[in-house]
Amino acid sequence: xxxxxxxxxxxxxxxxxxxxxxxxxxxxxxxxxxxxxxxxxxxxxxxxxxxxxxxxxxxxxxxxxxxxxxxxxxxxxxxxxxxxxxxxxxxxxxxxxxxxxxxxxxxxxxxxxxxxxxxxxxxxxxxxxxxxxxxxxxxxxxxxxxxxxxxxxxxxxxxxxxxxxxxxxxxxxxxxxxxxxxxxxxxxxxxxxxxxxxxxxxxxxxxxxxxxxxxxxxxxxxxxxxxxxxxxxxxxxxxxxxxxxxxxxxxxxxxxxxxxx
Numbered sequence: 001x002x003x004x005x006x007x008x009x010x011x012x013x014x015x016x017x018x019x020x021x022x023x024x025x026x027x028x029x030x031x032x033x034x035x036x037x038x039x040x041x042x043x044x045x046x047x048x049x050x051x052x053x054x055x056x057x058x059x060x061x062x063x064x065x066x067x068x069x070x071x072x073x074x075x076x077x078x079x080x081x082x083x084x085x086x087x088x089x090x091x092x093x094x095x096x097x098x099x100x101x102x103x104x105x106x107x108x109x110x111x112x113x114x115x116x117x118x119x120x121x122x123x124x125x126x127x128x129x130x131x132x133x134x135x136x137x138x139x140x141x142x143x144x145x146x147x148x149x150x151x152x153x154x155x156x157x158x159x160x161x162x163x164x165x166x167x168x169x170x171x172x173x174x175x176x177x178x179x180x181x182x183x184x185x186x187x188x189x190x191x192x193x194x195x196x197x198x199x200x201x202x203x204x205x206x207x208x209x210x211x212x213x214x215x216x217x218x219x220x221x222x223x224x225x226x227x228x229x230x231x232x233x234x235x236x237x238x239x240x241x242x243x244x245x246x247x248x249x250x251x252x253x254x255x256x257x258x259x260x261x
Contacts, residue, residue, distance in 0.1 A: 002042040004034065007045075007066070014108075014111060015107040015111040015114055016111075019111060020032040023107075026134075030107075031074060031105070032106060032107050034101075035102065036095060044250050045066045046059040046254075047244075047253070047255065048257065049070045050071050051067060051103075052086075055069075055090070056099070059097070059099060060097050066101075067094060067100070069101065071103065072103040073101045104240070109140060109184065112138055113243070116183040117236070118236030123179070125144035125179070128143070129144070131180065140182065141181075141182050141190070143180045144181070146176075148179075150170050151172055153168075153205075153225060154168050157227060161227060161232065163228055163231035166226065167226045170223025176202045176223065179201050181205040181206065182204075184232065186207070187206050187207075190213070202222065204225075205225045206226065206227070207233075214226075241254050
């Protein structure tokens with residue numbers, strides 16, 4: 001059994017909430033930390049990228065009393081709670097089932113060994129360089145080396161990230177030498193990094209890239225790989241789960257929502 005504050009210290013040993021606070025101070029938006037506190041003591045934990053009705057029901061079946069998510073269970077301010085609303089219904093369910101809900105978002109994105117870093121390592125990264133530091137150690141955006149064609153990179157991503165839903169733009173035969181990855185919906189960061197000269201990577205990798213960004217990057221001579229947001233981050237969040245699981249003495253489970261992979 002863990003006190004919730006003791007459990008938070010384990011989570012923050014990997015991804016300190018201070019990293020989220022620093023990003024908020026620099027203009028980002030986040031809501032990481034304890035989202036719902038239903039009780040003090042933790043007997044078992046379910047890790048899931050999102051708080052949704054399916055993950056809450058899985059936690060109930062496993063008799064879990066605490067859910068840890070990556071994406072904040074409450075992200076933007078909400079004006080009401082309703083069982084008919086797909087955003088707030090899972091929160092009400094968690095409260096009904098007497099569950100705590102904890103979210104580790106931007107802090108885990110940028111942490112050493114966090115989701116952004118795990119994404120580039122999954123793609124076979126070598127000689128990794130952080131592009132935008134939050135502090136002296138942690139940051140967002142990874143530039144890395146390698147020798148790979150776009151089809152080979154896509155094949156690697158499909159295998160390791162367990163998804164077929166990957167889109168690429170660019171030459172199918174060129175052997176690229178420099179890549180830059182941005183976990184989550186990092187297209188605006190990627191475009192800024194290219195425009196500001198923070199990276200001269202030949203291939204840009206992220207999720208949720210709108211057409212106008214694709215157009216600008218292609219016209220600047222960049223190749224692109226767009227990975228489903230869930231698959232790009234589920235890999236690193238599972239790594240986070242494994243690290244936490246090995247540091248705690250209560251049962252821990254992982255929910256992989258195959259609807260999005």
